[in-house]
Amino acid sequence: MKGKxxxxxxxxxxxxxxxxLFGIKSSSFKIETYSSNENLNKSVNLSTMAIFxxxxxxxxxxxxxxxxxxxxxxxxxxxxxxxxxxxxALCTGRLACMSSLDLSNGxxxxxxxxxxxxxxxxxxxxxxxxxxxxxxxxxxxxxPVIAIVLDRGVLGxxxxxxxxxxxxxxxxxxxxxxxxxxxxxxxxx
Numbered sequence: 141m142k143g144k145x146x147x148x149x150x151x152x153x154x155x156x157x158x159x160x161l162f163g164i165k166s167s168s169f170k171i172e173t174y175s176s177n178e179n180l181n182k183s184v185n186l187s188t189m190a191i192f193x194x195x196x197x198x199x200x201x202x203x204x205x206x207x208x209x210x211x212x213x214x215x216x217x218x219x220x221x222x223x224x225x226x227x228x229a230l231c232t233g234r235l236a237c238m239s240s241l242d243l244s245n246g247x248x249x250x251x252x253x254x255x256x257x258x259x260x261x262x263x264x265x266x267x268x269x270x271x272x273x274x275x276x277x278x279x280x281x282x283x284p285v286i287a288i289v290l291d292r293g294v295l296g297x298x299x300x301x302x303x304x305x306x307x308x309x310x311x312x313x314x315x316x317x318x319x320x321x322x323x324x325x326x327x328x329x
């Protein structure tokens with residue numbers, strides 16, 4: 141029995157020595173990451189190139205994610221599109237969501253920090269103040285219209301687009317059924 145135990149310990153020591161030697165040898169193994177071009181006598185660090193390519197791909201993915209975040213639809217609604225002017229009979233030239241913004245001078249746009257210059261619309265309380273919407277209306281523009289909810293005064297899912305005057309709203313906007321996409325619900329927090 142003692143002989144078998146001695147033999148087992150002897151084999152275990154040999155295995156441990158073998159693993160230690162093999163481990164030391166493999167840890168000193170060096171992967172060559174440089175390549176040289178003998179024609180130009182210049183070397184290139186391949187691992188640096190891989191990092192550079194990965195950064196470009198990551199930046200591209202980040203830009204695509206940002207575009208999806210900014211311009212991707214969170215929800216869609218269908219309602220009537222009408223127009224109104226700051227000079228309407230019951231209008232004060234002030235907005236329900238932003239009373240400090242005076243529109244009596246005919247202004248119809250707002251400069252949003254994220255979306256830039258956008259049109260101003262009124263909606264019901266279904267959409268919080270600061271909501272950004274996008275819709276198509278060839279009566280207004282050949283491009284999609286981006287607008288921000290800064291006023292109230294309509295019902296349901298209807299949208300009322302601010303125009304320079306009531307006369308302009310009657311001539312150019314009228315009443316049409318549209319489907320619009322919500323790009324942002326309310327102000328950025």
